[in-house]
Amino acid sequence: MALSLAPTPIPRMAWLIVLMGYAAMYMPTYWWAATDLWQSDDYAHGAIILLVVIWLFWEVRDAMLKAEIKPLGILGWPCFIVGVFLYVLGRSQSISILDFGSQILVLAGAMLIFKGMPILRAAWFPLFYIVFMIPLPGILVDALTGPLKNWISIIAEQVLYQVGYPIARNGVVLTIGQYQLLVADACSGLHSMFSLSALGVLFMYITERKSWLHNGIMLASILPIAFVANIVRVMVLILVTYHLGDEAGQGFLHGAAGIVLLVVALLFLFLLDAILARVFGVSLRPAHSRQSSSGA
Secondary structure, three states, rough: OOOOOOOOOHHHHHHHHHHHHHHHHHHHHHHHHHHOHHHHHHHHHHHHHHHEEEHHHHHHHHHHOOOOOOOOOOHHHHHHHHHHHHHHHHHHHHHHHHHHHHHHHHHHHHHHHHOHHHHHOHHHHHHHHHHHHHOOOOHHHHHHHHHHHHHHHHHHHHHHHHHHOOOOEOOEEEEEEOOEEEEHHHHHHHHHHHHHHHHHHHHHHHOOOOHHHHHHHHHHHHHHHHHHHHHHHHHHHHHHHHOHHHHHHHHHHHHHHHHHHHHHHHHHHHHHHHHHHHHOOEEOOOHHHHOOOOOO
């Protein structure tokens, strides 16, 4: 009698236990984020990223379920244990970077333990996308905010001066006509660049161009596009203030500024993608390609 070497299917109860454990660990994290972190303008995109991550996992569910069972505990257990350690450290010390970031290792470790590399290859992008939920380190924010504000101030002044506006600059303070505008930390666009990077990477994943060169140029262009879009936002704010008054400028800052940034960035991104598609003659992959490809 021949012995079957086929892998034993993973019991549903095992997956249920994993999901329950994950919920017990991270529901408090998400509750805190929903009532605190995500209430701020800088991290308001976090809730949207969470919904996108859930959608991405749903999109690859068939590939994950059909992935060949090749448990890799020798890699999965260390990954899982390190993830749990970072989670405990993050929760106990209120370090949100570790708290959110530990999810990637915990999920990846569980997948490796139960099904191995095939399921990890199927779910790599949803796992990676969790990165965009992780708050930026304070040391990074402090290091980049000042230079970004300075560059934006210089560029905005030079562009508007060249087209004839009476504008002058003193550090990050811009004087146009009778108005003075301070390029504040929020105007550095650092957090907007981070959230727009998430949008750009998602756009690349959905369009799924075949050309590596096309994708490489798009990836390298995301941050510059976000930076240029933020400069446009600041210049629009300056012009609104100059032509319509300080009250209109403040209203724009708290109202349409974010929409302007998003629209400008998307237009640049779509335009670049269309140009590259024409240059390289690439097309979109069939819509079923992602679902039909498993990590086996």
